[in-house]
Amino acid sequence: MFYLQKTRKLFEANWLLRRYAATWKSLPEKASFANILRMDHKTLTKLTFPLQDLERYLVSGVNTENFRIFNPSLDYIQWAELLFRPSKDHAIDYFSSAIRMDHVPLLSQPEVCFMGRSNVGKSCLIKALFSLAPEVEVRVSKTPGHTKKLNFFKVGKCFTLVDMPGYGYRAPEDFTEMVEAYLQERKNLKRTFLLVDGVTGIQEADNIAIDMLEEFGIPYVFVLTKIDKASKGLLLKNVLAIQDFVEQRTQGCFPQLFPVSSIEYFGIHLLRCFIAHVTGNLPITET
Numbered sequence: 001m002f003y004l005q006k007t008r009k010l011f012e013a014n015w016l017l018r019r020y021a022a023t024w025k026s027l028p029e030k031a032s033f034a035n036i037l038r039m040d041h042k043t044l045t046k047l048t049f050p051l052q053d054l055e056r057y058l059v060s061g062v063n064t065e066n067f068r069i070f071n072p073s074l075d076y077i078q079w080a081e082l083l084f085r086p087s088k089d090h091a092i093d094y095f096s097s098a099i100r101m102d103h104v105p106l107l108s109q110p111e112v113c114f115m116g117r118s119n120v121g122k123s124c125l126i127k128a129l130f131s132l133a134p135e136v137e138v139r140v141s142k143t144p145g146h147t148k149k150l151n152f153f154k155v156g157k158c159f160t161l162v163d164m165p166g167y168g169y170r171a172p173e174d175f176t177e178m179v180e181a182y183l184q185e186r187k188n189l190k191r192t193f194l195l196v197d198g199v200t201g202i203q204e205a206d207n208i209a210i211d212m213l214e215e216f217g218i219p220y221v222f223v224l225t226k227i228d229k230a231s232k233g234l235l236l237k238n239v240l241a242i243q244d245f246v247e248q249r250t251q252g253c254f255p256q257l258f259p260v261s262s263i264e265y266f267g268i269h270l271l272r273c274f275i276a277h278v279t280g281n282l283p284i285t286e287t
């Protein structure tokens with residue numbers, strides 16, 4: 001009996017070890033900032049500060065002040081990553097979903113939410129942000145407009161991240177009804193990340209979200225997705241157009257854009273650091 005128990009324990013320990021090693025091994029290289037810090041300076045800048053990297057392609061005289069309002073040191077970026085690393089005392093996990101406001105979980109920790117057209121790359125971005133916790137299940141819907149729920153992810157006791165239903169194709173009613181209620185009533189919502197496709201820029205359907213955020217006075221910030229797909233010229237054109245839009249037509253929008261690629265990991269580490277900052281988890285003084 002004793003030997004049986006011992007063998008079982010050994011077997012379990014071995015299984016756990018192998019599972020841990022497999023998870024560790026399968027992490028994408030660029031998911032961890034330590035690996036990026038080992039890259040050459042040019043690659044490091046391109047991956048970490050994609051907006052600043054674009055400055056090289058600008059003619060002189062263009063105002064780039066808004067390119068580095070949030071400009072943390074590499075140390076801060078590395079420090080912020082700890083929030084996105086699960087541990088025994090810091091679980092990162094899917095928490096619950098809500099299809100109506102009365103299903104929304106009562107949570108007091110700071111919250112951030114991700115909004116955007118269906119197919120803009122929301123789920124992939126959340127996956128990239130959580131890539132150091134690959135066991136977190138972020139559902140990637142195959143059907144555009146299919147995610148009609150608010151999905152809540154808990155990052156330890158530090159903050160909650162919310163994946164909002166996509167709008168645009170076939171979803172405007174569901175979207176406005178539930179999202180309006182959430183935005184108006186959620187007291188602990190610290191920032192809304194509005195995702196716009198880096199290849200197409202702001203589209204007609206995005207105005208639904210922009211109008212709503214402006215009307216309710218919700219602090220938000222533009223994230224430009226899939227920048228690996230856009231040429232430098234197109235990306236610059238879209239960045240400058242959105243910057244102008246933010247300056248002239250918005251009140252509650254943060255003037256710096258966050259270009260990202262969930263495949264190439266451009267901007268992911270800076271975005272993690274910004275999330276840490278807006279949720280009050282980074283004692284940053286140098287922005």
Ligand SMILES: Nc1nc2c(ncn2[C@@H]2O[C@H](COP(=O)(O)OP(=O)(O)O)[C@@H](O)[C@H]2O)c(=O)[nH]1
Binds near residue numbers: 264
């Ligand atoms: N090239 C590229 N494709 C992406 C990126 N992010 C998402 N996609 C693709 O865009 C499609 C929609 O992404 P998804 O995250 O499901 O969008 P959602 O509907 O907003 O959640 C999928 O086919 C993804 O593979 C990215 O950063 N780069």
Ligand SMILES: [Mg+2]
Binds near residue numbers: 124139141
């Ligand atoms: Mg999705």
